[in-house]
Amino acid sequence: SAVISQKPSRDICQRGTSLTIQCQVDSQVTMMFWYRQQPGQSLTLIATANQGSEATYESGFVIDKFPISRPNLTFSTLTVSNMSPEDSSIYLCSATHVGGWTDTQYFGPGTRLTVL
Amino acid sequence: AQTVTQSQPEMSVQEAETVTLSCTYDTSESDYYLFWYKQPPSRQMILVIRQEAYKQQNATENRFSVNFQKAAKSFSLKISDSQLGDAAMYFCAYNAGNMLTFGGGTRLMVKP
DSSP: OOEEEOOOOOEEOOOOEEEEEEEEEESOOEEEEEEEEEEEEEEEEEEETTSSOOOOOTOOOOTTTTEEEEEEETTTEEEEEOOOOOEEEEEEEEEEEEEEEEOEEEEOOOEEEEEE | OOOEEEEOEEEEEESSEEEEOEEEEEESSSEEEEEEEOOTTTTOOOOEEEEEOOOSOEEEEETTEEETTTTTEEEEEEEEEOOOOGOEEEEEEEESSSOEEEEEEEEEEEEE
């Protein structure tokens, strides 16, 4: 399985600011995804990060709030823009890797975001 | 839309005993994949086991095994010889085309 790292691991931010989360995979991957996990809840897919093109967003998530980039096969960023306390969550990236099961996602360690 | 239901918000098991976590799902697809993920307090999502829907044989990974009942749309996880390190949130997940849909999770506590 691929090794996935995320930075930062946690952050505390002020209302109205933005935070960019980085996701790096140690091998070439086919697909990358971003999820949100609100406190005490399950995971919800935010978007699929597409290499070299706009991300594909799920219902309830928009590009202006969660811009995503994926400049190459192994790296992606998620920005949480104009944050409010409701954005306090764990944000996780995942990937399916080349040579493995294309249906199976492996996850990074997550970024715990607290918005004051 | 596919839904995944975990009816047990919390379960507890004595160390060395066996516990079964339940999961049901709703789909109109015939070809899909099912997973169990473990999330310890470190919050890292760890893949526990994977099941291909077209395979009748239940998947097994060491102490972890599943009971996959396709007609009943049921996918339970059995943990044998429970260890303290098994304490975590367990999420059942469904995939029929790259998108993972998760259940609400079951918190497993292991008593020494």
